[in-house]
Amino acid sequence: MLKSEQVGFNLLKTKDVYAILDGDKSFRSDALDEDVSLPYQSGPMLVEVLNKFGIDATYDSSSRWMYVNVLLEHCIENNRVSDMLAYFFSLERFQNDFYGLTPEEIKRRHGAVVEGAIAAINSVLFFGGHELRCFGNNYVIVSVDDVPEMSIPSINTIDRSYIKDMAERAQEDIELGNFDSALTKARTLLEEVFCWAIERKGVQPSSSGDVGKLFSQVKCLYNIHADRTMDRRICDLVNGLNKIVDSIGQMRNKQGDAHGVGASRVNIEDYHARLAVNAAANVADFVLSVVHRAERNGH
Structure with a gap:
């Protein structure tokens, strides 16, 4: 993390x-x-959150705000503040508060409460000239005068350790019940690997934000196409990658995973999220292997 x-x-x-x-x-x-709040967190509940984020803590007589302080300091040190905020804002944590409401009303109220929470935090930060902003599932603190833009990532190094690390972080999100963040990481993994592969050919990645278009660039540049010289079963397997990439991109696109009112969402279970993460890691590993083979052969 930058200083x-x-x-x-x-x-x-x-x-x-x-x-x-809290x-x-x-x-x-x-x-x-109306006046609203985020779900109430008791001391034992906050200790459980600390444990989930890798902090060895037990419940004592400490004030509840002190647990949140410990968690924030840990997440700042370990570059996980976005994960922490995404966890506190995640839909799954509102289950008791919204029990009995229709799916449409749950989505509406959840978006409105999170939007209000961010606004309330910004009312605290405003006097120092800063505010909290959300891009997808990533949170940043910026000057109120800044107009940050999300850009296509420029990746210097992609290897299996990077893919494994990203997938493990996404699995941690699933364990925390934050499926939105896990899906965002799955999509980000594909986007970054595709952009890296395209840039290795000296070509500018598509700036449309469409992960499917990025994959099309990769397939064209590295000649990843099912053709008549390939075994039919291999052709079917390769063609299946298109559906995987398109589905992950549509489940969590740059607009759909924002926490705003009316954001399009996909209601999923934990096993759906695991499937998306594992599928993204497999596609990323496949593209990595294709790039390495092409470079070994001088293509």
């Missing part, structure tokens, strides 16, 4: 922000026209 990013996330280290995250503090939702 500037650490300083930015340190701005979250206030009792007012902690009270928003459900102590209510805030106004303009969309719902």
Whole structure:
């Protein structure tokens, strides 16, 4: 993590922000026209969250905000603040609060509460000239005057360790019940591997944000096409990659995984999320192997 990013996330280290995250503090939702809050987290519940994020903690008489402080410091140090915020905002944590509502009302209220929580946090950060912004499932602290843009990633090195690490982080999200973040990481893994493969050929990746178009570039550049010289079963297998890439891209595109009201979402179970993550890792590994073989053969 860059030092500037650490300083930015340190701005979250206030009792007012902690009270928003642990459900102590209510805030106004303009969309719902009522006061709302994030799900209340008891001390034992917060200790469980600490344990899930790899912190060895046990419940004692500490104030609840202190547990949130420990968690935030750990996540700043380990570059996991986005994961932490995504966990606190995840739909699965609202199950008790929204029990009995229709799926449409659950989605509407969830989006509105998260939007209100971010606005409430920004009301704390505003006096220092900063705000929390969300891009997909990634959170950043920026100056209120900044207009950051999401760009196509430029990756210097992709290897199996990178793929394994990204997949493991996505699996951790699934264990935490944060399926949105896991799907985002699956899509990001594909996007970064595809962009890396394209750039290895000295070509500019498509800037459309469509992971399917990036995969089409990869297939064209590396001649990954099922043809009549290939065994039919291999052709079917290769053709199946297109459906995998398209499905993951559609499940969690750059608009669909935002936490705004009306965001399009896919209701999935943990095993669906695991399937998406494992499939993305397999496609990424396949493309990595294709690139290495092409470079060994001088193509």
